[in-house]
Structures are given as C-alpha cells and as structure tokens.
Amino acid sequence: MNDFQQEWIAVDxxxxxxxxxxxxxxxxxxxxxxxxxxxxxxxxxFESTLVKHLHGWADQAPVLMSGMVGSRQGWQExxxxxxxxxxxxxxIGAVEVQALELNRKVHILPGVACQDQxxxxxxxxxxTQLLGLGAGVEGWTGVICLPGTHSKWVWxxxxxxxxxxxxxxxxxxxxxxxxxxxxxxxxxxxxxxxxPAFANGVEVGLxxxxxxxxxxxxxxxxxxxxxxxxxxxxxxxxGRLLGEEVRSAIKNLPKTEKTHLVGGSSLTKxxxxxxxxxxxxxxxxxxxxxxxxxxxxxxQFLYPQSE
Amino acid sequence: MNDFQQEWIAVDxxxxxxxxxxxxxxxxxxxxxxxxxxxxxxxxxFESTLVKHLHGWADQAPVLMSGMVGSRQGWQExxxxxxxxxxxxxxIGAVEVQALELNRKVHILPGVACQDQxxxxxxxxxxTQLLGLGAGVEGWTGVICLPGTHSKWVWxxxxxxxxxxxxxxxxxxxxxxxxxxxxxxxxxxxxxxxxPAFANGVEVGLxxxxxxxxxxxxxxxxxxxxxxxxxxxxxxxxGRLLGEEVRSAIKNLPKTEKTHLVGGSSLTKxxxxxxxxxxxxxxxxxxxxxxxxxxxxxxQFLYPQSE
Numbered sequence: 001m002n003d004f005q006q007e008w009i010a011v012d013x014x015x016x017x018x019x020x021x022x023x024x025x026x027x028x029x030x031x032x033x034x035x036x037x038x039x040x041x042x043x044x045x046f047e048s049t050l051v052k053h054l055h056g057w058a059d060q061a062p063v064l065m066s067g068m069v070g071s072r073q074g075w076q077e078x079x080x081x082x083x084x085x086x087x088x089x090x091x092i093g094a095v096e097v098q099a100l101e102l103n104r105k106v107h108i109l110p111g112v113a114c115q116d117q118x119x120x121x122x123x124x125x126x127x128t129q130l131l132g133l134g135a136g137v138e139g140w141t142g143v144i145c146l147p148g149t150h151s152k153w154v155w156x157x158x159x160x161x162x163x164x165x166x167x168x169x170x171x172x173x174x175x176x177x178x179x180x181x182x183x184x185x186x187x188x189x190x191x192x193x194x195x196p197a198f199a200n201g202v203e204v205g206l207x208x209x210x211x212x213x214x215x216x217x218x219x220x221x222x223x224x225x226x227x228x229x230x231x232x233x234x235x236x237x238x239g240r241l242l243g244e245e246v247r248s249a250i251k252n253l254p255k256t257e258k259t260h261l262v263g264g265s266s267l268t269k270x271x272x273x274x275x276x277x278x279x280x281x282x283x284x285x286x287x288x289x290x291x292x293x294x295x296x297x298x299x300q301f302l303y304p305q306s307e
Numbered sequence: 308m309n310d311f312q313q314e315w316i317a318v319d320x321x322x323x324x325x326x327x328x329x330x331x332x333x334x335x336x337x338x339x340x341x342x343x344x345x346x347x348x349x350x351x352x353f354e355s356t357l358v359k360h361l362h363g364w365a366d367q368a369p370v371l372m373s374g375m376v377g378s379r380q381g382w383q384e385x386x387x388x389x390x391x392x393x394x395x396x397x398x399i400g401a402v403e404v405q406a407l408e409l410n411r412k413v414h415i416l417p418g419v420a421c422q423d424q425x426x427x428x429x430x431x432x433x434x435t436q437l438l439g440l441g442a443g444v445e446g447w448t449g450v451i452c453l454p455g456t457h458s459k460w461v462w463x464x465x466x467x468x469x470x471x472x473x474x475x476x477x478x479x480x481x482x483x484x485x486x487x488x489x490x491x492x493x494x495x496x497x498x499x500x501x502x503p504a505f506a507n508g509v510e511v512g513l514x515x516x517x518x519x520x521x522x523x524x525x526x527x528x529x530x531x532x533x534x535x536x537x538x539x540x541x542x543x544x545x546g547r548l549l550g551e552e553v554r555s556a557i558k559n560l561p562k563t564e565k566t567h568l569v570g571g572s573s574l575t576k577x578x579x580x581x582x583x584x585x586x587x588x589x590x591x592x593x594x595x596x597x598x599x600x601x602x603x604x605x606x607q608f609l610y611p612q613s614e
Contacts, residue, residue, distance in 0.1 A: 120525055121528045168521075226422070
C-alpha cells in the first residue's frame, strides 16, 4: 500500500508529442513537454529520452505512460484489450516495461481494439482520455467524439467501452490539401468555426445531397468556374468532411443524446459547430486535461492508497 | 468545301500523354505517341513540340486537338461550353490557335462545364470520347461512365450532354496509397477484377453498411489485428472506393439502364465488375479508340465534305 501523496510520474507519449507530469497523488507539481514523439525516435532511444526529461525529479517515483509508446513501434508493446473493455480493465491492464537505467517501476497502459471481422478497429491513447472522463463516476455512460487525425466515436456504457468507430477525416483533409489537385485551391491560413463556408460544407455533408467523392472534385471545379477564395475553399472542404463524419456517426443515435467532445480547443469548436448544425447537444472537454486525469485515475487503480 | 479524303491531323493532348494521328478523311494512316503531356512542358513549348511530332507528314494538313492542351495551363485556352451542350456544339466550338511556325489551321476543341452554383463541374477531353461514342447515331441517348483519375458519369440525351458528375475516386486511391497511414498496408502489385477482396470492397461500398471514412481506417486496423496481405488490402480499398462511386452514381438510374464504360482495359474491367455486382448491365468501349473517333466526328462537322 502506498501513501496517497506518493510521488509518481505521468507520461503521455504519442506519435508526435511527449508530455510528462510530476505528480503528488492526484496533484500536478510540475509539467514538461517536448517534441520527441515516436516519429522522432529510434526504438532504443525511449528510455534515455525519458531519463533526460525526468532530470531533477524524484529518483524512485514510479512511471505510468499512455499512448503510442505502447505500440509495436514504441518502447514496448502493451497489447490491445478487446471489446467490451471496462475502464478499470484498461488501468489494471498496464504492462510493466523493462527499464534498466531508470531503476523504478515503469508501466504502459494498453490500447483497446475491436477484433470483429466486419468492424476491426483500434485506439491507443484515447482510452486514457476516456478514463479521465469517466473518473469517479460509477457506471458512467455516454457518447464521446475524439476529433483528430483519426477521429474516434466511442460508446461507453456502464463504465465500459462497448463499441467505437474511427474516421480518417483529419488525415484525409491533410493529404487532400497537400497532395491532391485541390492543393492549389486551398488556403493554408486558419479559419474558424464561424466561417460561413464551413457551415455550408457541413450542411452539404449532413444532407447527402452530393456524394463525398463528387464534393471533393467540386472544390476544384468551383475554383475554375465560380471562384471562392482559398480560405473559404479550405473551410468548405473541412466542413464537408466533418459533416460526412457527423452524419454517419449520429445516424443511429437518439436525437436527445449529448455528445462529449474531447480534444484541442480549435478542433472541438469545429465539431461543436457541426453537431449544433445537426441539432445535437454537445459538451466540450480539454483533451490535454483528460489525459492527465485518465493517467491519474489509472494510477489510483494500480496503486490503491491506504485508507 | 474539302475533299472527303483530305489529309488532316488529330491530336489528343492531356496532362501526361500526347497522341497524334495522321488521317486521310476518316482513315488512320499512321499514329504516334509520346510522354510530352502538359506536366512535361512549359507554356511556350507546345508549338515546337507539335512540329517535332508531325515531322515527315503532309505540310498543310489542318490540325484538330482535344484535351488539356485547351486548358488555361495549355497552349491556348478553349473556353468551356456550358450545359446543356450538344455534341455538335462541341465540334463547331473549336477554337483556332495562333500557330506561327506551323503555317496551317490549328483548332482545339472546348471542354464542357456545368456552371450551376450547387453542382459546378468541368470536363476536358472526355467530351471528345462522347463525340466518338455518339458519332453517326442521330439523337443518341445514354449513361456513360469514364473512369480515371477523376472519373465522370455523364447523362447524354438526344445528342446533348445534359448533366455530369465527377468523382475523385482514382486520385483518392492514389494519394491514400502514397501518402496516408495506409501506405504501409497496400501492395503495389496489380490486382485484377476477379480478386475476392475487390468484390468484398465493392459490396461494402454498395451496401452503406460502413461509412467511407471508417472503411478507410479499417484497412489499417485489419492489418494490425486480423491480417490480410497487401495485395488484398489494395484490392479491397479499390473496390471500396469504386463501390462508393457506383452506389452514388446509379442511385437515381433505372435498373434497366445500361452503363457505357469508356476507358482503358484494366480500369473498365474493374468498373464492369463493380456494376455487375450492383446488378447493372454494362458495355465497355476503348477510350483510346473513342478519342480518335471523336476527333474524326468533330473534323467532319468542322470541314463538311462536298457531296
């Protein structure tokens, strides 16, 4: 049994980001971040990278990590748990890592997968945010959308992930704007959720009036024939893709079901706008905060404090 | 009035290809091709390139060209004609080009566009294949699918293009396989239309059981969890995209309506398979042949022979 105010280290280690928190029980003492995500590292550089970023912190504090660091390309694989998975199972499913230099306990939380032949899917990192969202609520139930490069829609029932779907929306926007014929027509500036072309794109996506593959080419055709500025084209395309995702995701959802949006501020604002146009209620949550809360919830499962 | 057996030159000049035929009336005397498409040329190199490839052929023979050579990035813009456009209008809409070196008449056929605010679209080159398909048939009516980087579905009624839609299918497959997270999961080998994973992809696309944006990510998830070889992944993805296109395109089409497929052999075979799985009748046509036939039909409109 550990003291409730024990020091420990929480780590969120993804494809492109690395964040670490020095914790005392449930309280954050100090936070650090760096750009040493998986893409920037060789497979034998994980431990030395972590050692570097823990410099000056308590020597013996155990470490709990989450994210792509537990993938096959990460430090050590923390195999997927298969649906249905309770959030508690994610926590106690943490895998101990061989860490020779660090001289302390190091764990990585597992990802979650659906192995159904007809709908295989995987998540790694998002399960920790779900842990944070459901922390302290017995039998938590809800629909959660986690926008991102590969956005996830998750159905949690009674504290367990029952099903989820991943949409390639963010990555598709990115490769269309960098590598397709549309790249000349799209502005690189940021647009916000109140841009009228964004709403227009969402409405086309929600309405099924134009097939997605046709809408994509029409961004080009519109530039040639009618003109629309590059920023508006970008806003339209983003809205068109989000509208497509939202239409599919809410199809079998009761109209009254609220969607929890988890992520960064600008992206959750866009999704909130799209869901509002679809006449759905939303509640936004900071993705960063939820990772840290999720790691804390998992730590409480793993190291239950003395009463 | 010209003699029916007058010599003339037909040119199909696209983004990546260049083909030229030495014609005597409706008969091909000789054909040449090269890889000097628009992407390989500066804007001031068109005439000298053509001069080079006409070497040794009749000095005065007029030239009729079609394709991206008439775009804003081409030799000279041949502005779009707007829907509805009869195939005869395409022919007589040919634009004369300033050709100082060539010392003969040079024309470029216009493209066709839909300027409707809600469904802007453009074609350039395909209208010539349509001319070839409808050549000699009074009041030709039919549905034509022209697969390619940007595939087109065209409704021709009574010899006029009434409407058309472009699908980004081919380009999407290409950028997904080169630039997305799926690139590691897809084989670069050719698969054929009888690959079972292709049929499986088409069926998912036709059925609407899984949203497109979700299907895309599941190619990755399947590789991680269940395994499927890279060739099968590529066949599935191709089928999934074609199934999506076909489902959208035939939605409002009577079940008995035959689809004319115009293009290269391997691509029209894939589309024929997808349409057959959707229980539609198809007729395949060689795209190369139809360009030459279309240029010939246009030449007959432009230079009507003495009776």
